[in-house]
Amino acid sequence: MTTLTYQRPTSLREALETGGSDGARFVSGGTDLMVQRRSGRSGTENLVSLRRVEELAGIDWKNDQLRIGAAVPLAGIGADQRIARDFPALAQAIAALGSVQIRNVATLGGNLCNASPAADTAPALLAYEARIEIANTGGTRTVGLDEFFTGPGSTVLQPGELLTAILLDARQSAGSAFMRLGRVRMDLAIASAAALVEIEDNRCTHARVAVGAVAPTPLRLSAVEEILEGKAPDGPTLAKAQAAVDALISPISDLRASARHRRRITPVLVARALEAAISMATGDAQ
Amino acid sequence: MSSLRHVGTSPPRPEGGDKVGGRARYIHDITVPGMLHGAIRYSDHAHARIRRIDTSRAEALPGVRAVITAFNTPEIIIGFMGDNPVLKKDKVRQFRDELAAVAAEDAETARAAAELIEVEYEPLPGVFSVEEALAEGAPLIHETDRRGKPLSSNRLPLIFGHDSGDLAAGETAAAFVAEGSFSTPLIQQSCMGTAGALAEFDSNGNLTITAKTQIPFLAQRDFTKAMASLGLKGCSVRVVVPTLGGGFGTGLDTHVYEYISILLAWRTGKPVRVLYNREQEFAYLSPRQSTESRVRQGCDKQGRLTFRSVEVVQDNGAYASWGATYPSVMLLPTTSLYRVPAVRFRSDIVYTNNTYCQAMRGYGNPEVTLGIESTLDELAELSGIDPLEIRRINCNQPGEVTPMGLKVGTCGLAECLDRAGERSAWSEKRGQGRATSRGIGISSLIHVGGGGKIYRSDGSGIILKLDDYGVVHVNYGGVEMGQGLHSAISLMVADGLGVKPSSVIVNQTDTATCPWDVGTHASRGAFMAGNAALKACAKLRARLFEWAPRVYGDLVAENIKRARRRDGDFDPGFTEELLAKLTPGQFELLDGELFPHGETGLPPLEDAPWLKVDLGRFLRAVHFPRAGGAGTVFTEEAFYEPATELPDWEKGYGNMSASYTYGCQAIEVEVDQETGQVTVLKLVSALDVGRVLNPQTLKGQVYGGIAQGLGYALYEEVKTEGGRVLNPGFTDYKLPTASEMAFPIELEFVETDDASGPFGAKGVGEPGLVPTAPAMANAIQDAIGVRIRDLPITPEKILDALAARDGA
Incomplete structure (x- = not known):
């Protein structure tokens, strides 16, 4: 018989101390980890639950700065009116992720730490230039989300370290959107894209574009952003941006889709996310 | 009979409350005192000789009560062709071949012990497609038949054919001919309740088995045969059926796991239960057969069909279940869907080292209806006749006798076509949506509605x-x-x-309290x-x-x-x-x-x-x-006992059912030409059901069939590589969910009051699934001008077809 230990610390300090022990693994919603355990892909037998850790549980605003605790269930973030207004791409990504039941237990921190290249919230958070707060027994540090992922299933987190919060700055004049495709609605993304733009006097002053499921990690597409910035957000610019996507991604073929198919649809998703973001940004300006 | 007071009304189902309230007892809920848990050790190879099986480590594990292999257990061979030994002795022919089984005090110990069994193999080259299996010099999957007579081919010795009318004359008379190759995938029945069995013997050697079966009495017959091998000839076999969470054809054969529960119970003297979880169900339970077919038919200038030819090849996998006999039902649409004066049918059923297949709802019917209804649309286009109109022109009529000898009693197909055409606004929509990538398609169906005689008694x-x-x-x-x-x-x-x-x-x-019934299949x-x-x-x-x-x-x-x-x-x-x-x-x-x-x-x-x-x-x-x-x-x-005939399968002739169910579905779709995504806008189903018995239950049957048909058309496929299932679970095997079914479905029921049916009713279990995929293929063709002949119709295939058309 195999035994499983399950501990439920209530403070960050306690969590860091428990989680630092050998073979321990932090678990939040468990919607990825428990599936991996059952299929034998994770042998973790020593789980440290983050669900009762107070410091990880809140959604806090300071002016336009948002701090989302790592263990907040996605359903809670998706239901937040101000997040839906200021970070619509994140709300759209959460709405596309799993089922109601999954969103009731899965957390934003868990979605990022699982580090799936297809993580639905990652492209949206990349477009918002989210920063990640990391704690260890020595203190906290902050990294940009674009530096957080190091490969499929791996991040910059060191053993015993904990992702404590996701930090976001709202850009009130921006428009943003998220698009994704699966084989059916409830599926891992076969490709996803998020875009954020600011438009002034029919000129794109700021652009952020990110994609998912088409590279070893969720990916910012800086070259596409450069094509957009300083240009009129019109058909020819969008066509150029769409055409630039292919060279930036490195999709694989798997059971969900072929690399060739991902190469065909990703530029389309990027263009559609941009169109939706532009329409929102220009709508706001009027 | 008294008057009709309750037939036609929708009181709640008698068992509905217990199911919703968690009181219904599925096989997973049934435990008995002293019960042991069984686990099975499966093959590590798709094709290999077995050199040695060492069970010593498994036997030494605390909590293990018995380990059985072919070397310490009487031989039992199952399947109607007698080709499937319960425990394999000489060689394995597929990844799910059973080498050994364990009974233990808990399920986890049983599983752990099964993994401790060491097997030495001598790998053999495998064949994983029909082409490989039929190639010159291909390795033989079965070297001998059940009587020990050497075999020379991987072709199953099952002949289903049909020739009627003058095919050459039909070809000559045809002003237009359409022809195409079609393929359908291996799919999982995906019952909500997974499989399992609980076997127990009393001290007189009488067996009671609680089994997830659709054929309690044929199962009783199979198990009784097996009892003789255990020296229990003359002892009774009682088959009890628990609440089932879906059957869809998975209960049409007896299964190796059932015999393993019997063998373990016999060996230990304790009740033994074997259960499958979802992953095991995907990896170790037989799916629907995959097929490749070639369909050719022609019509004259007025659109009247002059001939039809259908050739089908089935990848049967390593052993024969009743599912090998899909061609028996393929004969129905081939010979009798629309009026065709000359018909030819050929089928080839081929052993491979892939997972062996079994029955599923529709049983060969959707496989060939796809090709028939797709090429019929092509004939409509060639002849310049509207697709709905060409179906009316060739529509089956009440009282006709079809080339297969089917005596059509009532036939509501004409009315079904009219109602589906009206409800779907066919004439406004067909051929009008190309600019917006919208299209509409239709497909008809015929299925047995009054039983289906495939056994000496129906x-x-x-x-x-x-x-x-x-x-x-x-x-x-x-x-x-x-x-x-x-x-x-x-x-x-x-x-x-x-x-x-x-x-x-x-x-x-x-079986101890109910009189004999051949099984709940064939609608x-x-x-x-x-x-x-x-x-x-x-x-x-x-x-x-x-x-x-x-x-x-x-x-x-x-x-x-x-x-x-x-x-x-x-x-x-x-x-x-x-x-x-x-x-x-x-x-x-x-x-x-x-x-x-x-x-x-x-x-x-x-x-x-x-x-x-x-x-x-x-x-x-x-x-x-x-x-x-x-x-x-x-x-x-x-x-x-209905007054029907057991057909002559080689000639494809015989009135196998007391009545025939007809119907059609019209589907409206929108296709995203940049991503290949298909969105269903509306589906109309019209079905000649004879008489509506319970409107709510009937709707449930048709909605369920449409959901499965939608999965078959667009999403579902068990993927294999070298005989191994690559997607054994719902992570990568996609069923439509409520999100995919979020389009209006309109159901029309035509009541033809068939004299053979109780209160005039016909069977309706399977038809819902049959026309969905061909109607979808026809709708997509109408929307974007490309025809997909290969299920499931994925976005990838649509984009490939669009690129091929545009010469990209």
């Missing part, structure tokens, strides 16, 4: 037993598996006998149960009415006495001599109340409610006669 027995309180207990050998059979039985018995549906209890299916459950029930009801009513004159007068006299007690001046308005003159033919039973009818001289019932006698009271009076003497109890049985 019969069904039933026992109706009345208790002392007016409740009818029904013992029927068919299986409720979620389709609503018990609801249909309760309504039909209610109207057939004259009681309320709530007074009809359908008991658990059990036959409600049709057979209803016909058998009506026969038994007629006998029961005759006996009840025969007894009525002896006690009825006394019971009414009591009613009158009671009325007088309340009202001293009460006058019934007739003399009690009239009651004494009543004859058996002057009684009626309705909603559990017995009363006189016809010319009796008695006042009308509405003026004389005291003439009504509660059935329970009547039964007690008959059971315990006040005048003394012997009373009686009421139990009646009936066996219904």
